[in-house]
Amino acid sequence: MADFDWPWQYKFPPFFSIQPNIETRKKQLEAWCTLVLTYQKHMKQYNLDVNEAQNSELFYNKQLNRRLNLDAMYTVLEELRKRGNLEWKDKNRSACTLMWRSPAEW
Amino acid sequence: LLPRQRPGIVGIERSIQQKNKETNKNISQAFQDLRNLMEKAKDMVGLSKTIATKIKDKQGEITEDETVKFKSYLLSMGIPNPVTRETHGTGDKYYTELARQLASVLAKPVEDCGGMMTMTDVYCRVNRARGMELLSPEDLLHACELMEMLALPLRLRTFDSGVSVLQARSQDEEEIVSKTSSTIQDKGPLTAEQLAQILGLSVILARERLLLTEKMGGVCRDETVEGLKFYPNLFLTAGS
Numbered sequence: 491m492a493d494f495d496w497p498w499q500y501k502f503p504p505f506f507s508i509q510p511n512i513e514t515r516k517k518q519l520e521a522w523c524t525l526v527l528t529y530q531k532h533m534k535q536y537n538l539d540v541n542e543a544q545n546s547e548l549f550y551n552k553q554l555n556r557r558l559n560l561d562a563m564y565t566v567l568e569e570l571r572k573r574g575n576l577e578w579k580d581k582n583r584s585a586c587t588l589m590w591r592s593p594a595e596w
Numbered sequence: 597l598l599p600r601q602r603p604g605i606v607g608i609e610r611s612i613q614q615k616n617k618e619t620n621k622n623i624s625q626a627f628q629d630l631r632n633l634m635e636k637a638k639d640m641v642g643l644s645k646t647i648a649t650k651i652k653d654k655q656g657e658i659t660e661d662e663t664v665k666f667k668s669y670l671l672s673m674g675i676p677n678p679v680t681r682e683t684h685g686t687g688d689k690y691y692t693e694l695a696r697q698l699a700s701v702l703a704k705p706v707e708d709c710g711g712m713m714t715m716t717d718v719y720c721r722v723n724r725a726r727g728m729e730l731l732s733p734e735d736l737l738h739a740c741e742l743m744e745m746l747a748l749p750l751r752l753r754t755f756d757s758g759v760s761v762l763q764a765r766s767q768d769e770e771e772i773v774s775k776t777s778s779t780i781q782d783k784g785p786l787t788a789e790q791l792a793q794i795l796g797l798s799v800i801l802a803r804e805r806l807l808l809t810e811k812m813g814g815v816c817r818d819e820t821v822e823g824l825k826f827y828p829n830l831f832l833t834a835g836s
Contacts, residue, residue: 498834503785504827507819514816517831556820 494532497525506556508565522566527575531590539585540567664689692746694731694739698722699748702762706750711767712801715740715752715760755804756811769808776805777814777828785818785827 499505499521509515529548530538540563543549550557558566567586570576574594579585644666651663667689698718705721706713713721715737723730731739740752740762753763779794780786786794792802806826809815815826 499831502827502830503818503820503825504816504831507817509816509831511810511813511816513813514829514831521831556818 494529497521500525500551501554503554503556506551506554506558506562508562519566519569523570523573523575526566526570527588527590530588536587536589537579537585538588540564541584691735691739691742694735695742695746695748698736698739699743699746699750701725703749703764706762706764710795710797710801711764713762714798714800715762717798718762755807757804757807759800759804761801761804772805773809773812773814776809780815780826781828785825787823787825791826 499518505518505521509518526548530536540560544557544560544563549563564583567576567583570588571578571586575589575591577587577589579587647666651666701722702713702718709717718740719731719733719736722736737752737760740750744751749765750762751765752760754760776791779791783790783794786806788799788803788806791797791806792799795802797805806815810817810826813829813832816829816831818825818827
């Protein structure tokens with residue numbers, strides 16, 4: 491499979507800490523949402539298990555030695571859910587289905 | 597004073613007993629005196645309370661001389677009683693004078709420190725210089741709170757983190773923000789300690805500068821086990 495084209499943010503360490511500044515955080519989450527969706531599309535995956543995803547290259551940049559911690563991951567995933575691109579499979583929020591396009595667009 | 601020194605254990609025991617009796621007497625006398633003193637102070641407190649309620653009846657007019665005088669009585673007894681005092685004259689003559697004095701003494705050192713000094717540093721400097729008649733932390737804080745109102749060249753400022761500093765009025769916040777972000781542009785990502793070294797400031801102040809700049813969107817953070825590092829805010833500057 492062709493290499494995934496990582497966005498510049500992925501190589502920017504602050505990308506992996508949730509930013510306290512509201513404006514900055516908005517931009518950051520936007521970038522994260524786009525990244526998650528394009529990555530899943532590239533890998534042709536629909537399901538995401540939160541525990542597994544923690545160690546996947548998507549949320550863990552080995553070269554940079556930075557990873558998005560669990561709380562921050564949920565922040566990103568909840569943002570995706572609000573946009574209509576994600577549905578939880580259970581109440582514990584351990585796994586979810588990702589939709590590249592929201593149901594409305596389909 | 598002691599009876600004729602007798603040889604042997606009995607003599608030693610007796611002299612020890614004698615000494616004990618002496619100290620006991622001294623101690624109980626000291627407590628007696630203390631109790632009398634407290635009795636007197638209690639009267640004063642009671643009296644000042646009744647005066648406070650009397651003033652309450654007359655509520656409202658601005659800084660009457662009477663209440664100012666009354667406050668200095670309270671001060672000299674060390675009874676901070678702000679709840680009933682606050683409405684009767686803002687602040688206090690003692691504090692206003694102190695604030696003036698502090699402003700004139702500290703203007704130069706604060707300027708030398710880059711326009712900002714933490715309150716703990718101020719406390720240290722002032723009391724070190726005084727030697728006698730030291731200030732209590734509370735006095736210092738009260739006096740500094742008044743500086744703004746008296747239009748002195750210094751003012752008290754509290755950051756979101758709760759750190760209080762004395763800031764030169766001439767210091768410009770936006771200038772700090774732009775200077776901090778340009779330093780980070782030049783030197784690359786920095787921790788508070790590194791910035792403190794570059795600017796020659798204390799770590800606390802460097803940290804506050806960074807947080808302030810972050811609040812304004814000038815920098816963003818990278819939080820790891822290695823520490824908190826600040827980067828240029830590419831999220832806002834770089835187009836996606």
